[in-house]
Amino acid sequence: MRLAELQARMRQTLLDGGSPDPELLALIADPPLQRERRLAVYRNNVRHALLSALDTAFPVVRELIGTDCFTTAALVFIAQRPPRAPALFAYGGELPDFLADFAPLAELPWLADVARLEWARNDALFAADREPLSPNQLATVPVAELPGLRLELHPSAWLHKSPWPIHAIWDAHQPGGGALEAVDLARAEAVLVWRQGGAVRQRSPGPGESALLAAFALECPLAEAAETAAARDPNFDLSAVLARLLADGVLPRPT
Amino acid sequence: MSPARDRATVPAQAGIGLRHPHLPAFLAEPQPAAWLEIHSENYLAPGGPRRAALERLRGDYPLSCHGVGLSLGSAEGLDETHLARLRALYDRLEPELISEHLAWSTTPDGTFLADLLPLPYTGEALDIVTANVGRAQEALGRRLLVENPSTYLRFQEADWDEADFLSELARRTGCGLLLDVNNLYVSAANGGDDPLAALERLPLAAVGELHVAGHARVATPVGELLIDDHGSTVAEPVWTLLRAVLARTGPRPVLVEWDTNIPELPVLLAEATRAEFHLREARDAAG
Known part of the structure; x- marks a missing residue:
């Protein structure tokens, strides 16, 4: 498999919550029973890094809706809008708009504006x-x-x-x-x-x-x-x- | 202020990774670290207190800038915008060393996955990484040290093993090697290999820097995996492996990395003291 295709397949498997791509698993040299578990280390790393970035930027939103609910929403956000640049301090600016349209949180209409405030605080820390x-x-x-x-x-x-x-x-x-x-x-x-x-x-x-x-x-x-x-x-x-x-x-x- | 120093090199002494919680201690008074390393991506913002703190400290300590996002293994080439940002940072800080990883993080559609993902060590991958390292060295105007990654799986398709892949990469591009001793240990354990055997085939003459860090042991239904989490003290077998490396390379700059569950600064400095002890052994042995 060409490297570009391998990387595109890895992206899918690492960001997607479903079971891993069988064609990708077949490329792994380790014993078949271990492949999924080994790939899961990378999936956990990716999720942990991106969740940590959002946790750091949106502590009040997390407290308002609870860690479990925040993590659920954040994982959907991560899968839909993963970072486009290798600088995690700038990741999360689209979360407020995402929360505004996230149906399970529709009864908290002020939540997106609290998220905008937290993102503005993050921006302010790094502004010129x-x-x-x-x-x-x-x-x-x-x-x-x-x-x-x-x-x-x-x-x-x-x-x-x-x-x-x-x-x-x-x-x-x-x-x-x-x-x-x-x-x-x-x-x-x-x-x-x-x-x-x-x-x-x-x-x-x-x-x-x-x-x-x-x-x-x-x-x-x-x-x-x-x-x-x-x-x-x-x-x-x-x-x-x-x-x-x-x-x-x-x-x-x-x- | 520390005494005048040679700005051209990082000394063959123990340094530490500079992390945000320790900035106040460094700003308050000089700390016994021979040199500092930062993650370049944490300082790419246009301004703010962290960047200001780093620019203040930069005059007092030799500096290494360690990139965690350039994605040297990306099949579609490097992100030119990111390269330009790194160049601007490096031109401002003038670090004595810069480094990146033998790994990839950015997918062909431009998604950044925020992890150091494994490459199949194929001829195709070697051509790609060679071109990317060449482009990076050209765009950054500096020689790059490339770090061996910690890996949790290997691909069936492989024309090289990691040590030979790195040797060939160094030969083709003139890049140096940042030998992460913990990664060497973790990858060998996860792959069922002997780290000393891999060590013998690495391009040790190209080693410009060494890393040590803590790892976690995780029991899984299919056996134990070592996870490179940089969240604890350096494991005893990794210190032993560091001594074996130093016996072959002679004294080199050694960095202690600690990124999760970051301890109080004295705990980190104590790890650097241990590294300094092994460096002294290597200096004594070298006469």
């Missing part, structure tokens, strides 16, 4: 580095230029307006976090994820700050972004919000 903008640097911008200033978000930043309270659900699974029973599942919530000083952080910004950040992400000038924010929240305080964003390192120094 950028120096944060300091208040002093911002202070050097001439006042006349401030309205037209276009501020960016740090490469690690992710802003998501969810119809579900995903920040509160996530927080309830952290040491010292809130109680899951106290979370009002009917409440929509925006979440901001970013990396500061090597650590991934997250919080739930208010409607004005969310609108401001969304406008920054669209490269709107500062005056326009502030107007959008004020329209969403009559009490929006631009200087207080900017001060906090600068202190948190959410805004990078312009390149």
Whole structure:
């Protein structure tokens, strides 16, 4: 058998849960009774490596549905959407969409958005580095230029307006976090994820700050972004919000 | 900071595989490891704290970059995107050694299976691996060390055994050998062979690095298999085999690998001390 065909057959047998391909077993030199068991070592290795990658990236989703249910769903995902690149830190980005369409979990409509939040945290850990903008640097911008200033978000930043309270659900699974029973599942919530000083952080910004950040992400000038924010929240305080964003390192120094 | 060192080589001393849980200890103070090895694929992300930590440590320790994803045995050739990412990482870190495995992980349709899968040692496979190693050395601009894998099965179709396959590969491509002593032991046990007999036929002059690691013994309905899980201390017979290897090769850089059930750093460093002891024996014997 040509090597390319052998490798295609191995792929099928290693990712598929069924009994191994008899033609593949026939290629193995070890005694016939041992062949399936020997091939199973590789199948276990592949599953273990890919499951571990998903376990690491989605700990809260796993806690929410239980390890057994998570493993069942993850194995279906692995068989349907195995990695396309040899870098496991980047494997799992398609799991949220998969969970959204996974019928057995349909009664947990917020689960996919919790998974999106966890993936954003994974992305934030590995995103490109950028120096944060300091208040002093911002202070050097001439006042006349401030309205037209276009501020960016740090490469690690992710802003998501969810119809579900995903920040509160996530927080309830952290040491010292809130109680899951106290979370009002009917409440929509925006979440901001970013990396500061090597650590991934997250919080739930208010409607004005969310609108401001969304406008920054669209490269709107500062005056326009502030107007959008004020329209969403009559009490929006631009200087207080900017001060906090600068202190948190959410805004990078312009390149 | 450690004293000035020769940047061109990894010393013939004991190093350890650098794993994420140990990064804080290394960043806090110098650790008694003569050199470090990383898994290249863990550092391919554009940024973040792990990459920053490695770039800080890189100035203080000789470095080996061990690839676990290039898939030298892929029938359809290498992933050029991956090669370019590795090249960028290696150009930035300037490692003294780089290595990959005699195995495959990527299928013809581009699926990455995240394991080091076995090759039939056929003439076709040798031609494929030869071309892939040649392409890798060209694209990476460096000589590659190729590691003997741990295997759990063998294919009927075989024109070579593993030792001869590796000798011929080294002859054709000029690559070096990363001799994993634990893999040599595990594969021989799983195949019912004598590891010393395989050792005699390996291209020992091409050995640029040695690995040791722990393995697990798993009872199955069809007999015991040794699993290369890198999850425990090095087994006594593997230390014995390492001494036999060092007696033939002379002192070479020895790496202790530990990847699952990762222990506290002192446990890993104690394994490196044991390796250093056997290296001293080899130096004394060599006079």
